[in-house]
Amino acid sequence: MPAAFAVTSLQKRFRTGFGRTESVALDGVDLEVPRGEAFGLIGPNGAGKTTFIKCLLAIAHPDAGTVELLGGRPEDPRSRARVGYLPERLALPGAWTPRGFLGSVARLKGLAWDRAATDALLARVGLADAGERKIRGFSKGMRQRLGLAAALVGEPDLLVLDEPTDGVDPLGRVEIRQLLTGELERGATLFINSHLLSETERICTRIGILSRGRLVRSGPLEVLTAVQQRWRVRFAAWPPPAAESLEALGFELSEPGLWEIAAPDEVALNRALDGARAAGALLLALERASRDLEDVLTEALAAGAA
Amino acid sequence: MTSFAVALDLLREAAARRWFLALGLALTGLLLLLLTSLRLEVVDGALAASRLFGQPLWHDIQAADVALRPVYRVASQIVFWGGLAFGVLSCADFAPALLSPGRIEHLLSLPVRRWELLVGTFLGVLVLAAGGAVYASTGLVVVLGSKTGVWTGWPVVSAVLAAIAFGGVYAGMLAVTVWVRSAALSAAAGASLVVVGLLATHRRTLLDLMGAGIGRTVFAALTAVVPPLGRMADAAGALASSAPLAPGGLLRLILGTLAFAAALLAVAVWRFERRDF
Numbered sequence: 337m338p339a340a341f342a343v344t345s346l347q348k349r350f351r352t353g354f355g356r357t358e359s360v361a362l363d364g365v366d367l368e369v370p371r372g373e374a375f376g377l378i379g380p381n382g383a384g385k386t387t388f389i390k391c392l393l394a395i396a397h398p399d400a401g402t403v404e405l406l407g408g409r410p411e412d413p414r415s416r417a418r419v420g421y422l423p424e425r426l427a428l429p430g431a432w433t434p435r436g437f438l439g440s441v442a443r444l445k446g447l448a449w450d451r452a453a454t455d456a457l458l459a460r461v462g463l464a465d466a467g468e469r470k471i472r473g474f475s476k477g478m479r480q481r482l483g484l485a486a487a488l489v490g491e492p493d494l495l496v497l498d499e500p501t502d503g504v505d506p507l508g509r510v511e512i513r514q515l516l517t518g519e520l521e522r523g524a525t526l527f528i529n530s531h532l533l534s535e536t537e538r539i540c541t542r543i544g545i546l547s548r549g550r551l552v553r554s555g556p557l558e559v560l561t562a563v564q565q566r567w568r569v570r571f572a573a574w575p576p577p578a579a580e581s582l583e584a585l586g587f588e589l590s591e592p593g594l595w596e597i598a599a600p601d602e603v604a605l606n607r608a609l610d611g612a613r614a615a616g617a618l619l620l621a622l623e624r625a626s627r628d629l630e631d632v633l634t635e636a637l638a639a640g641a642a
Numbered sequence: 643m644t645s646f647a648v649a650l651d652l653l654r655e656a657a658a659r660r661w662f663l664a665l666g667l668a669l670t671g672l673l674l675l676l677l678t679s680l681r682l683e684v685v686d687g688a689l690a691a692s693r694l695f696g697q698p699l700w701h702d703i704q705a706a707d708v709a710l711r712p713v714y715r716v717a718s719q720i721v722f723w724g725g726l727a728f729g730v731l732s733c734a735d736f737a738p739a740l741l742s743p744g745r746i747e748h749l750l751s752l753p754v755r756r757w758e759l760l761v762g763t764f765l766g767v768l769v770l771a772a773g774g775a776v777y778a779s780t781g782l783v784v785v786l787g788s789k790t791g792v793w794t795g796w797p798v799v800s801a802v803l804a805a806i807a808f809g810g811v812y813a814g815m816l817a818v819t820v821w822v823r824s825a826a827l828s829a830a831a832g833a834s835l836v837v838v839g840l841l842a843t844h845r846r847t848l849l850d851l852m853g854a855g856i857g858r859t860v861f862a863a864l865t866a867v868v869p870p871l872g873r874m875a876d877a878a879g880a881l882a883s884s885a886p887l888a889p890g891g892l893l894r895l896i897l898g899t900l901a902f903a904a905a906l907l908a909v910a911v912w913r914f915e916r917r918d919f
Binding site for chain 1 (some may be wrong): 647650651742743744745747749753916
């Protein structure tokens, strides 16, 4: 599958102050995101996530490395015409209406745009009734929705969203998630930078962890969160399994009714399960044990710091 | 083409600002006031009597077109200097707003080249300045023309000259903003350029008065490149009042101002292309 974007050895340093103090924002990042994927970039504040996006879209100039965006250069307007971007803190013209703003974005994208298209887009982001209201009266959540609508103008091939659900209420987050799922089904690639790990986990299929300007982990979500050689087993509550027997077989109670077991291979796992059944336990469910994204992030950051 | 879209957006933004609404209303009100309160009696092409709010203005009987010349000259000076002052103050924050965090990132992510953004902003401000100046002068020509039967297009041409002069000043304001995003600094740069432009008008006299030294060298260098705004204002006044004007001199002034604006715009684009946001 062709890449939506690929960066190689990306480096960016910032020089600040009269002493020209240098800080490293990106330190040799390599990343390729296939088309049609939902990729989430996570990491602590100051890890370089926003700088990465800025280098990707030619908003900032990398000091070294290469960036390929949708098969072209990010400096080429033809490449950027196929990208929808929602910045972290989008500043909107307060005196304008959403219709006016989206019309302006469409004009700058060189699209033939009409009121029907604007209204359809506003309805998609839940602003159907606010088309003629002045933006200055919008709440943070409404502004975020309008920013998302602006990113969706022209059905872009790549959506780059920096904190897309920031300031949006829980119900609105569900709506945005559904909208982004729809974009994925359309064939768009999603690149999401978010500090809300649960949101990232729900939308993205691939994850990258950025720490101190370096990509310390990258890969499919299920691989990153999987715990090798560990299984989660649920037994029926009645008849109650003999805890001593299960513990003797190597099972550990993680929460009521749920046990975990370490097994080096399938043969060892089945041997333990056979032992449990022989002890009277009735098997209800079996799954590979996994961690949540927070655990993965914590571990990756700790490994990066070491 | 994209630059025109950027310029159009700037004009829409200006239309929503109180400064420009107030200017439009003030100009319209002034013209309506003139239309309703100025009485001019023209007999056989001569201005026989004139009254403003019922008070007589001129006592001499003279040809209407001759009588209107000083009026147009004064009006052109008001449009020129008033327009420059208003433009410097009211347009100072267009570029800083364009470069504000959260907005510039979004604009740069669109299929717009960086130079198109700057040129579009410059064009938008230029159209705004020209629109204001032409509206005021056309309104005056219509009011006085309808009362005297004397119609002339020169005051409107003079207004375009004022807009060109402001173009030179605004290019400097834009260049400063690309380095430091500050409306106050942009306005200060504009005001400084107007002052230096005034001094440049009397360059030779002032240089003769100055002793040798670094100050004189700096002054000589600055006033050599900044358009002599006083001379442009004089030319605008002469045009508006249909006074004779050396065509070569006017052309040199216009080309010099355009070259100055183009050079500053090129510097601004050079810096803007290299800046990170």
